[in-house]
Structures are given as C-alpha cells and as structure tokens.
Amino acid sequence: MLIRAKKEERLHVNKFFYAVLLAFFVSLEMPVEAYLDPGSGSMLLQVLLGGIASIAVIAKLYWNRVTSLFTRKSAPKDSV
Amino acid sequence: MTTRDSPAHPQFEPGSFRDPDTRVFRYNNEIFRCLTSRALDDWTRLASTEFFEKLTQEGKLVRTQKVTDKSELPKLNPKWAAVLKHEAVPFISYPYEWPFQMLKDAALLQLDLTSAALDEGMTLKDATPFNIQWVGSRPTFIDIGSFTAYEAGEPWAGYRQFCNQFLYPLFLQAYKQVRYHPWLRGNLEGIEAAELSALMSIRDYLRPGVLTHVLLQAKAQSRYNAEDRDIRKDLRAAGFGPSLIKNNLRHLRRLVERLEWAPSRSVWSEYGKEHGYRGEEVLKKYEFVRSVLTRRRWSLVWDVGCNTGTFSRLSAKHADYVLALDGDQLVLDRLYSELKREGCQCILPLVVDLADPTPGLGWKGLERRQLDDRGKPDLILALAFMHHLVIGRNIPLAEMVEWFARFGADLVIEFVGLDDPMVKRLLRNRTGQRIAYSTEALELALNEHFGSVTQETLDSGNRTLYYAQARPNGG
Numbered sequence: 001m002l003i004r005a006k007k008e009e010r011l012h013v014n015k016f017f018y019a020v021l022l023a024f025f026v027s028l029e030m031p032v033e034a035y036l037d038p039g040s041g042s043m044l045l046q047v048l049l050g051g052i053a054s055i056a057v058i059a060k061l062y063w064n065r066v067t068s069l070f071t072r073k074s075a076p077k078d079s080v
Numbered sequence: 081m082t083t084r085d086s087p088a089h090p091q092f093e094p095g096s097f098r099d100p101d102t103r104v105f106r107y108n109n110e111i112f113r114c115l116t117s118r119a120l121d122d123w124t125r126l127a128s129t130e131f132f133e134k135l136t137q138e139g140k141l142v143r144t145q146k147v148t149d150k151s152e153l154p155k156l157n158p159k160w161a162a163v164l165k166h167e168a169v170p171f172i173s174y175p176y177e178w179p180f181q182m183l184k185d186a187a188l189l190q191l192d193l194t195s196a197a198l199d200e201g202m203t204l205k206d207a208t209p210f211n212i213q214w215v216g217s218r219p220t221f222i223d224i225g226s227f228t229a230y231e232a233g234e235p236w237a238g239y240r241q242f243c244n245q246f247l248y249p250l251f252l253q254a255y256k257q258v259r260y261h262p263w264l265r266g267n268l269e270g271i272e273a274a275e276l277s278a279l280m281s282i283r284d285y286l287r288p289g290v291l292t293h294v295l296l297q298a299k300a301q302s303r304y305n306a307e308d309r310d311i312r313k314d315l316r317a318a319g320f321g322p323s324l325i326k327n328n329l330r331h332l333r334r335l336v337e338r339l340e341w342a343p344s345r346s347v348w349s350e351y352g353k354e355h356g357y358r359g360e361e362v363l364k365k366y367e368f369v370r371s372v373l374t375r376r377r378w379s380l381v382w383d384v385g386c387n388t389g390t391f392s393r394l395s396a397k398h399a400d401y402v403l404a405l406d407g408d409q410l411v412l413d414r415l416y417s418e419l420k421r422e423g424c425q426c427i428l429p430l431v432v433d434l435a436d437p438t439p440g441l442g443w444k445g446l447e448r449r450q451l452d453d454r455g456k457p458d459l460i461l462a463l464a465f466m467h468h469l470v471i472g473r474n475i476p477l478a479e480m481v482e483w484f485a486r487f488g489a490d491l492v493i494e495f496v497g498l499d500d501p502m503v504k505r506l507l508r509n510r511t512g513q514r515i516a517y518s519t520e521a522l523e524l525a526l527n528e529h530f531g532s533v534t535q536e537t538l539d540s541g542n543r544t545l546y547y548a549q550a551r552p553n554g555g
Contacts, residue, residue: 028357034237035099036206041238041515047315049292049331052326059554060318 090154091510094446097207102225103160107153111168113144114160120224122202123164125352126227131196139215140189142196142222143167164224170216170401170428171380172454175209175245177430177438179413180253182219182340183260187246187336189219194236196330200206207238210268210448216401216425217416221409233316236325244270245291247336251276251294253380254288259409261431268442272300282516289335307361342554343410348381351507361538363495366394368463368536368545373398374491380488382457384434385465389415395461396426405455407433408486452487460484462493464502464543470517471506477516478525490549495519497542519544 032069090105090112094175098101101119104183105112115123126132135141147153147190148162163421175183186209204226213225250262256279263271279300284290304311371390373381378399383392386404388411395402406412406428412429419427432438432451440450461483469475484491496503498517523546526533530548537544 034205035101036237036241037236038235039240039301040307040309041302041304041313042243042297043235043315044304044329045292045297045300046235046239046324047318047320049328051327053321053323053327057315057318057320057324061314063258064314064317065485066507072318 086197094444095210095442095448097443097447098226098488105154109168111166112153113164113225114156115164116159117161117227118136120162123224124161125229126202126224129197129200129202131200133320135196135221137191139218139220140193140219142169142213142224144224148351162166166222168222169213169222170426170455171214171403172449173214173428173430174264174438176446177247177432178209178344179409179416179429179431181252181413181416181420182214182429183209183246184336184339186219187242187250188333189221190238190242191329191333191336193221194238195326195333197452198230198326198329201230201327202227203234203236204228204238207236209241214428217237217419217423217429218425228320233320234312235315235320236328239328240273240297241262241270242332243297244272247289247293247332247484250286250336250339251289252279253341255280255284255290257341257343261409262525265438265441268448273301282297288338289332293332293335312477329369330519360545361540364536364538365463365543366390368547369394369463369492372459372490372547381454381459381461382459383463384414384459385462385468386429387411387464389418389429391461391463392427392429395459396424399459402427404429405432405434407431407435414519417491421509422463422499430456431547435469435475456487459490460487462491463545464494464496466493466522467500467503467506467517471503471510471515474515478528481522481525481529485550488550490527490547491530493522493546495522495544495546497544499540499542522546 024068047054050057091108093106095104095311096113101116101122103114105114107445124549127146132141136143139493144164144166150163153163178186187210190204190207190209194207197203205222205228206226211221211226212219213222214220236303241296245264251263252258252260252263252271260271273294277294280290280294285295373395378395380399381392381395381399381402381406383389383395383402384405386392386406387408390402392402392404392415401483404415406429409431412431415427416429417428438451440446441448442454466477466480467482470477481493498504498507523533523535526546529551531551533546533548535544535546
C-alpha cells in the first residue's frame with residue numbers, strides 16, 4: 001500500500017514537472033504573425049496592381065512618408 | 081516541436097512542417113491534421129463560411145471534419161488543440177509532374193479560393209501548388225490550415241509565392257517554350273522574379289503580365305527587400321484593403337486563363353497516327369491486355385509510356401485508379417484536356433521520365449516524396465515502352481525488369497522488334513554499338529524475377545506481349 005501511494009505521488013510530481021517544462025518550452029517559441037515572408041518589394045507592388053483603388057492608397061503612402069519625415073525630425077527636439 | 085514524440089505519438093508527414101500552426105499525420109491509412117489553438121480559431125471560422133460548404137460540395141476543397149473522439153488516435157502533444165480528418169487523395173503528385181494545363185487549372189483554383197475567402201473575411205497564408213492535389217482530372221485543395229482570418233490593411237501574403245510557383249513557370253512555358261518541370265524540380269521555391277526577368281527579351285516585355293508581375297516585381301524586390309522599413313505598417317496606414325487584392329486576383333485570373341502553350345507536335349504526339357501496327361494487331365494487343373485486366377479488380381495500375389492513354393482508359397474500367405505516365409508533356413496535356421472534358425476522376429496523367437523518376441526532394445530529401453514511395457501499383461503496363469529505356473537510354477534490360485519486379489506487381493510488357501519504325505529511329509545513329517535487346521534476353525530476365533510468364537506474338541512476328549505475374553513473396 002505504502003509503495004503504491006509513493007508511486008502515485010511520484011506520478012503526480014512527474015506530471016506537474018512535465019507540465020511546467022512544457023509551459024516553459026512553449027513560452028520559448030517565438031510568436032510569428034505569418035510563416036511565409038511575402039517580400040517587402042512584392043507587398044509594395046501590390047499597391048500598383050490594385051486598379052483604380054490604388055490611386056488613393058499611393059497618394060496616402062507618399063503623404064504619410066512626407067509627414068513621417070517631419071514628425072521624426074521634430075521628435076528628438078521635443079525630448080531635449 | 082519542443083518535446084520529443086514517444087513512439088506512441090504520431091509520425092508527422094515530413095512535408096507538413098512549414099506552417100508551425102498545423103501538422104499532418106497518417107494513421108490507419110487515414111489523414112489527420114493537428115491544429116494549435118490559433119489554427120482552431122481559423123478552422124471554426126472557415127467551417128462557418130458559405131464558400132467552404134459550397135466548394136467542398138464541388139470537390140474543390142478536400143472533405144474535412146473535426147475529430148470529436150480523439151481516444152482512437154495516438155497521443156498528441158498538448159500544444160495541439162484539435163484534430164481534423166481529411167479525405168485521402170488517391171495518389172499524391174507534384175507540380176513538376178503536371179503538364180501545362182494541369183498547372184494552369186491549379187493556378188486558377190488557387191486564385192478562386194483566395195477570392196472566395198476574401199469575400200467572407202478570410203485569406204490564405206500561402207499560394208503554393210503543393211497544396212493542390214488531383215482526383216483524376218479534378219484539382220482539389222488539401223491544405224485547410226492555410227485559411228486564416230483576413231486582417232484589415234494586410235496585403236496578399238501569397239502573391240510572391242503565387243508568381244514564383246504558378247505564374248512564372250506558366251510564363252516560361254507559354255512565352256519562352258521552355259519546360260518548367262526541371263526548374264520546379266530543381267528548386268522547390270519556384271522561379272524568382274529576377275531569374276525570369278533575366279530571360280525576358282524586349283519583345284517579351286509586351287506580353288501580358290511580364291512588365292508588371294516580372295520586371296516591376298524584380299525591381300521592387302531588389303530595391304525594397306533589403307530595407308528595414310515596416311512596409312506592412314505603411315500599407316495599413318495608407319488604407320490598403322481587400323478591394324486592391326481582389327482587383328489583382330481578377331487581373332491574374334484573366335491573365336492565367338489566356339495563357340496557352342500550343343506546340344504543333346512533339347516526338348511522340350503523332351504516335352497514334354504513325355505507330356507501326358497493322359490494323360488487326362492493334363485489336364489483338366487490346367484483347368491481350370483486356371484478358372489480363374479482367375482477371376480481377378486492380379487497385380492501382382501504372383501505364384508507363386501511356387502516350388494517347390488508350391490502355392489507361394481500358395485499365396480504368398477494371399481498376400480503382402490509374403496513373404498515366406509519360407515523359408512527353410504534350411501527349412499528357414492532350415490526354416488531361418480530354419479527361420477533364422469527360423469528367424474522369426480515376427486516371428491521373430503525370431509527366432515522368434522513368435529513366436529518371438521523380439526523386440525525394442526538399443528538407444532531408446523527404447519533404448516531397450519520390451515517385452515509388454507514394455503508392456505501389458499492383459499492375460504495371462509497359463506497352464511499346466521498353467525500347468525507349470533499353471535502346472534510347474542505355475538502361476540494361478535485366479536491370480529494367482528487376483526495377484519493375486521490385487514493386488511486387490504483375491507486369492504486362494511488350495517487346496517491339498528491330499523492324500519497327502520507332503526502334504529503327506532510335507537505332508539510326510547507334511551503329512557499331514552492342515545492345516542486349518532481344519526476346520530471349522527479356523524472357524530470361526522475366527523468368528528470373530517474376531512467377532509464371534505467358535506470352536503472345538502478334539501476326540507480323542515483330543511484336544511479342546508478355547504477362548508476368550508477381551512472385552507471391554514479392555519477387
């Protein structure tokens with residue numbers, strides 16, 4: 001009886017140990033949004049391939065780039 | 081995988097590792113797919129869409145159901161939240177074995193699925209022909225794990241892969257008359273934009289799709305792929321949306337639909353008209369093969385050197401599934417088109433050169449399996465074929481017979497004599513060489529590697545048919 005109880009206890013400890021170990025390893029896995037790299041150039045090209053709807057997106061893309069240049073320059077000044 | 085699988089755990093298919101959210105395993109001859117909790121969310125969403133139900137009914141998506149009772153399955157790592165069961169396809173094949181029209185139809189299916197998914201707020205993680213398999217002449221999409229929720233502002237993740245693995249191979253063949261099979265077999269990732277761009281002449285720039293999908297894409301890749309800028313974020317901020325992807329898909333569909341490869345003839349495409357038979361000999365040969373086929377129901381017949389597919393069609397009446405194998409793409413392209421018109425789902429045409437059969441490729445050489453690992457035949461037809469190996473490719477006759485015997489299948493083999501016009505053509509530049517090619521040599525090899533052998537010589541005396549039965553212990 002005593003031996004069986006000890007065995008069961010050990011099993012419990014083992015299960016707990018493996019659960020912690022598994023959680024640890026799972027936490028080590030790097031989360032990625034997409035497994036396939038769509039390629040930056042190919043993603044950008046898709047804007048051109050979008051037909052008439054592209055025009056507004058291209059305009060906004062350029063506009064955002066211009067404004068981002070502006071905000072980036074001003075950011076360090078604010079922090080000083 | 082972070083924990084080691086014990087023997088009680090399933091052996092995952094070596095080709096299913098790319099997407100860490102799903103893995104496939106075979107158990108008791110059935111196909112299962114494990115899903116992480118993230119993939120389970122995607123499945124739940126997919127199962128509730130209208131297109132999933134509709135396209136499954138049409139056979140364009142593999143039949144799939146969630147396994148409710150997992151007690152019958154091997155033990156799974158707790159990282160897998162659910163298991164799906166897929167209907168198995170009769171024989172796995174790869175794009176470097178498909179004739180032009182098959183790759184084209186697979187491309188159209190990929191585009192249609194992506195479009196249908198976008199209409200209901202989903203998309204596909206990738207766009208590779210390895211996710212498409214065939215039930216005879218019907219393409220069916222097997223990677224259910226590829227469907228995922230579409231997030232606002234995201235571009236089409238599979239566009240580049242679609243170009244590399246579908247569009248560029250089709251361009252190569254339609255625009256440059258170059259077979260894509262060795263290219264796809266040589267690199268599983270497909271053809272890069274820069275590689276195809278380098279092959280295009282100024283005249284090709286005017287062909288539909290070349291300027292945008294090839295040249296511009298090659299330029300964009302060389303300009304932006306090395307940049308650290310977060311293009312995704314830029315696109316989202318600029319209001320990129322599904323309507324742009326839909327426009328691109330529509331344009332690509334029109335483009336692919338119009339691609340044609342139409343050479344007038346190949347070495348073997350006129351064989352049906354030119355072969356050296358007398359009328360009654362064809363009938364006798366037909367009867368001989370039929371008498372073998374009617375002996376029992378066959379599960380898988382390989383018709384090697386199938387040409388127009390006459391005997392593949394005959395076999396299909398007495399077998400569950402038939403592989404129509406030939407090294408000549410044009411004859412198979414024609415056969416596929418006919419089978420598709422007829423709606424045939426039991427003959428699969430594959431471009432295979434038996435002197436150099438498809439090897440194992442990819443990671444560990446196991447990701448894409450070699451031809452003879454994907455389903456053993458129980459009957460092989462090698463009609464008017466062996467001279468191509470023995471004379472045309474210098475494969476020793478005895479080794480050829482030994483290779484056939486390894487499958488443990490019955491064999492119907494035709495010996496074509498030296499007076500045949502095709503044999504003469506193969507021999508015309510080979511004077512002075514000694515090739516062991518005779519009925520005696522063939523009979524010796526058959527008796528060594530097979531069980532009982534029966535034979536019939538056709539009237540002209542120039543052709544002999546043999547039916548060699550597999551030895552009970554597998555030869």
